Amino acid sequence: MAYSSKDGKKPFEHASRTSHTHILNDDAVQKFLSRCVLPKKAEDIDFNVCDSRKINSPEGDDIQFIVAIDGGSTTAVVQKEFPSSVLQFFQFGALRFSVTDLEGLERKPFIDPDDMAKLKNIQRLKLVLPIRNMSLEEGVSLTDSVRRAMYEFFCDELGEDDTLMKTLSWLIFQEYQEGGDEWMLASCPSCGATKIPLSRAKMKSNHTFDCTECSEVIFLTDVFRLHEAIDDDIGAGGIVGYVLTSVEQIILIHLIRLILMMQPKLLKQILFIKDGPLAFFGQTANMHKPVRSLVKFLFERHDLFMAGLEKSGGFVEHADEIQRKLEAGTILVLNNKYIYTYITPGKADESAPYGSTSYYSNKVIFKSMDGRLYVVTIPTDELLKEPAITKLKNIDVILDNVAKLKCDMYDNALVPVALANKLVSLANHPSSRILQQFAIDKVKG
Numbered sequence: 448m449a450y451s452s453k454d455g456k457k458p459f460e461h462a463s464r465t466s467h468t469h470i471l472n473d474d475a476v477q478k479f480l481s482r483c484v485l486p487k488k489a490e491d492i493d494f495n496v497c498d499s500r501k502i503n504s505p506e507g508d509d510i511q512f513i514v515a516i517d518g519g520s521t522t523a524v525v526q527k528e529f530p531s532s533v534l535q536f537f538q539f540g541a542l543r544f545s546v547t548d549l550e551g552l553e554r555k556p557f558i559d560p561d562d563m564a565k566l567k568n569i570q571r572l573k574l575v576l577p578i579r580n581m582s583l584e585e586g587v588s589l590t591d592s593v594r595r596a597m598y599e600f601f602c603d604e605l606g607e608d609d610t611l612m613k614t615l616s617w618l619i620f621q622e623y624q625e626g627g628d629e630w631m632l633a634s635c636p637s638c639g640a641t642k643i644p645l646s647r648a649k650m651k652s653n654h655t656f657d658c659t660e661c662s663e664v665i666f667l668t669d670v671f672r673l674h675e676a677i678d679d680d681i682g683a684g685g686i687v688g689y690v691l692t693s694v695e696q697i698i699l700i701h702l703i704r705l706i707l708m709m710q711p712k713l714l715k716q717i718l719f720i721k722d723g724p725l726a727f728f729g730q731t732a733n734m735h736k737p738v739r740s741l742v743k744f745l746f747e748r749h750d751l752f753m754a755g756l757e758k759s760g761g762f763v764e765h766a767d768e769i770q771r772k773l774e775a776g777t778i779l780v781l782n783n784k785y786i787y788t789y790i791t792p793g794k795a796d797e798s799a800p801y802g803s804t805s806y807y808s809n810k811v812i813f814k815s816m817d818g819r820l821y822v823v824t825i826p827t828d829e830l831l832k833e834p835a836i837t838k839l840k841n842i843d844v845i846l847d848n849v850a851k852l853k854c855d856m857y858d859n860a861l862v863p864v865a866l867a868n869k870l871v872s873l874a875n876h877p878s879s880r881i882l883q884q885f886a887i888d889k890v891k892g
């Protein structure tokens with residue numbers, strides 16, 4: 448790594464312009480490159496290795512509302528000079544749309560203020576996390592500052608004595624049914640001891656526990672295991688993506704919990720759409736287990752219409768590559784063999800389906816009747832080694848409504864997701880600079 452200039456008085460060290468020749472002439476590098484394999488092109492792909500068919504026109508489609516979940520974040524440097532200090536601002540939104548409000552809206556090439564007025568029950572949730580060289584109080588580490596900030600955010604009241612923390616407890620301990628009285632925490636944030644039992648019976652009224660090894664406080668939000676991915680010296684930048692996708696899904700589950708409490712029959716009338724796949728990643732991956740249990744419960748006792756829409760990544764790029772070979776209206780359910788042969792490098796393991804440690808859903812590539820392409824994840828109540836379309840409950844209703852919500856504003860976009868993103872996303876300019884100045888004015892030195 449080259450030397451930099453702290454005060455601008457000395458020049459930067461520039462990289463060599465000829466050192467690349469040593470790489471070009473290295474035998475080991477040449478042999479390594481000769482072994483590398485590129486993804487297959489569309490003409491080399493065999494679609495018969497996975498289940499596919501044309502979409503069926505659903506009978507008795509009762510969907511009347513669309514709920515879109517999305518989140519955004521931006522970084523604010525509070526102190527530029529050494530040691531530099533950084534905050535991360537998050538904003539999440541859960542938006543409800545009436546299907547009748549959206550009639551004709553999907554054909555519009557842009558979103559105007561009148562369209563925004565059609566949104567119902569807009570609620571933005573805000574979260575701030577210290578990322579580097581900051582703490583909530585004197586003597587508190589960066590790791591504990593993040594833990595406390597997450598805990599306080601989940602404890603914030605959302606109205607009528609209800610919180611995301613109550614939803615997290617409801618999910619973790621399966622309070623919607625009998626069972627799930629204990630959660631095994633991978634590690635204690637304070638002493639590092641492993642496999643710490645968190646008993647529902649021993650949970651205090653403020654949703655905290657005492658570590659069975661060191662007696663230090665454990666927050667219920669520690670089940671996300673974010674403390675394992677934070678380094679007090681390097682920072683907490685690695686958890687930003689995990690926080691975004693985890694909170695988005697907890698908000699979605701919070702809405703499902705409220706509906707079950709007030710009017711369970713409404714679940715048959717609502718399509719939940721999340722921006723991104725239905726999965727938990729990295730340190731939070733283990734959270735997919737309680738969500739899958741919830742999905743199974745809902746399928747057995749009520750019903751569930753839910754989809755995760757992917758806008759970027761390897762699966763979206765692959766879908767774009769094969770779109771000319773797919774007929775309009777085609778549903779392609781991706782299995783292990785297909786994924787590891789054509790999309791993700793590796794070898795299919797039939798004992799461990801793709802995403803078995805993070806997904807509570809299966810991936811589908813869907814080409815609508817008007818030629819738009821979508822990568823969708825559909826929730827499942829069990830791990831599917833060879834996912835068949837018949838195993839993906841409500842898939843025709845879900846995809847039929849996805850096709851209805853098309854938006855010409857972006858490639859293969861949906862109106863609810865586009866609107867949700869407009870309302871909660873935080874742009875680098877001017878949002879980042881405004882929030883940066885706001886933080887500088889408010890944070891005490």
